[in-house]
Amino acid sequence: MSEAPKRVAFIAHCLLNQNSKVEGGALRPGMWEPVIDLLRERGYTIRQMPCPELAFGGARRFWGVREQFDTPLYRQHCRRLAKLVAAVIGQHAAAGDDLVLLGVDTSPTMGVEFTCSSPTWAGKPDIGDEDDSTLVPGDGIFIEELKTELAERGLPEPRATGIRHWFVDYDPDEELQRIGALLR
Amino acid sequence: MSDARSRRVAVVADSLLEPFLDELNREGFGIIQLPPTDLDPETASAWLEQTAEHVAEFRRNEYEVVLVDDGAHSEQLERALTALGVAPLPQYAIQPPSTSRLTPDT
Numbered sequence: 001m002s003e004a005p006k007r008v009a010f011i012a013h014c015l016l017n018q019n020s021k022v023e024g025g026a027l028r029p030g031m032w033e034p035v036i037d038l039l040r041e042r043g044y045t046i047r048q049m050p051c052p053e054l055a056f057g058g059a060r061r062f063w064g065v066r067e068q069f070d071t072p073l074y075r076q077h078c079r080r081l082a083k084l085v086a087a088v089i090g091q092h093a094a095a096g097d098d099l100v101l102l103g104v105d106t107s108p109t110m111g112v113e114f115t116c117s118s119p120t121w122a123g124k125p126d127i128g129d130e131d132d133s134t135l136v137p138g139d140g141i142f143i144e145e146l147k148t149e150l151a152e153r154g155l156p157e158p159r160a161t162g163i164r165h166w167f168v169d170y171d172p173d174e175e176l177q178r179i180g181a182l183l184r
Numbered sequence: 185m186s187d188a189r190s191r192r193v194a195v196v197a198d199s200l201l202e203p204f205l206d207e208l209n210r211e212g213f214g215i216i217q218l219p220p221t222d223l224d225p226e227t228a229s230a231w232l233e234q235t236a237e238h239v240a241e242f243r244r245n246e247y248e249v250v251l252v253d254d255g256a257h258s259e260q261l262e263r264a265l266t267a268l269g270v271a272p273l274p275q276y277a278i279q280p281p282s283t284s285r286l287t288p289d290t
Contacts, residue, residue, distance in 0.1 A: 013238075017214030019189045019247060020238070026189035029212035036205070046201065048217040050234045059245040081234060087227040 005096040007184065009044040010085065010158060011035070012103050012110045013051035020051040022063050027165055035102060035163060038176060042183045044100070047088060050081045052109050052142045062125045065118040065133050066108040069141050078109070082146040090155050100182055103143055105162030111140035112162035135167070190214065191247045194276055195239060195261075197254035204252050207279060213250075221256045232257055236264035243270055250276040 015035055018026040039046060053061060053069075056077050092099055103112035118133035127133075139147065143160075150157055159182050164170055190212035196204060198220040208215060216238055219231035242249050251261075251273040262272050 013216075017193060017216060019191060019193050019214040019242065021187075021189065024187050026187045028188050029190035030192070030209055030214040033209065036209075040202075040205075046217065047220075048215070051238065054241055055234065055237050059241050059247070084227065084230045084234060087230070088223065091223065091227070 005098065006092070007042065007044045007098045008047055008092050008100075009039050009183075010047045010049055010089065010099065010101045011039070012107075012163070013049055013054070014104065014110075015102065015163065016046070016048050017051075019059075020054045022053065022061055023059075024063070025166070032163065032165070034172065034176060035179060038179060038183070042180075044183065047092075049085050052078050052081055053107075055081070064108055065116045065121050066111075066136075066138075066140065067117060067119070068121060069108045074141060075145060078142040078145040079149065082142065082149040085146055086149040086153055086155060089150065089158065090153060093155055098184055099156070099158035101158040101160040102179065103140065103160065103162040104166075105164045106135060106166040107140050107162075109140040109142045110162070111138065112143055112160045113137065114162065114164075115140045193239075193242050193247055193249045194252050195235065195249065195273060196252040197256060199254045199256070200252050204276075208252070208276075211279065218253075218257055218261070228257065229260065232260050232264045235261065236268055236270065239265060239273070240268040240270045250274055252276045 014020045015032045018028050018030055056074060089099060103110040105111050105114040106116055108116055114135045115138050116133050117136045120132055121127060147157055161178055161182050164175055192213045193216060194208050194213040195216045195218060197218050201217055216235055218235065219228040239249055
């Protein structure tokens with residue numbers, strides 16, 4: 001790592017690569033520009049995290065809620081990727097860099113402050129009008145595993161928030177203010 | 185179902201991310217970032233392994249995947265792709281500057 005402390009943003013994979021979203025989830029062709037532009041304006045070095053869902057369920061995976069993903073095998077997969085991210089965080093932390101993390105606050109995997117939940121989602125993927133999924137406070141599976149990995153390594157958790165572009169009442173200005181306040 | 189994805193992915197060397205970001209975005213590419221060169225070898229190797237897994241999945245689903253490379257991890261990336269049965273990625277063709285400004289006013 002270079003000697004001068006840097007500002008480093010660990011970002012959910014899909015913020016640079018909308019192709020990794022679950023089908024129906026990509027709002028832009030390539031990247032989520034509002035956040036990328038803000039990070040560049042503020043001089044942050046970007047570190048893209050892997051997409052656990054793409055690597056596990058594939059590009060044609062179905063939508064899912066946290067309860068569906070919360071299996072021992074998926075947690076093992078997330079922990080494997082979390083070890084990689086934690087190792088990178090560790091090198092930046094050792095260099096005294098300022099670290100933030102941007103997840104996705106609707107994701108069962110990458111949620112930071114909110115994740116999606118349903119007591120009933122299962123079986124044939126045609127939930128339709130009976131959709132009872134809700135956003136609940138809490139981490140997604142990967143973020144939870146990353147926090148555990150960081151704690152085991154004695155590393156600090158980066159300041160973190162999540163992108164909320166799939167919230168029903170999504171407010172782009174609120175989002176930029178919230179992320180802007182997180183960045184230094 | 186409405187979905188804006190381009191099905192175009194560029195695997196980009198860390199050193200070339202900032203210089204190529206605007207151009208790749210204009211071209212509609214999503215980006216997979218390659219590891220920075222100052223990572224320790226074990227971590228860089230793990231990063232390249234998961235990059236190859238992502239690429240393999242995109243190629244399996246017939247997404248266009250190109251490489252914007254500085255040579256820092258070329259051999260290791262190719263080995264990781266080969267291990268998953270993925271052919272070497274074509275190099276991204278740098279787009280020529282727009283000539284629109286040369287069009288005379290009418």
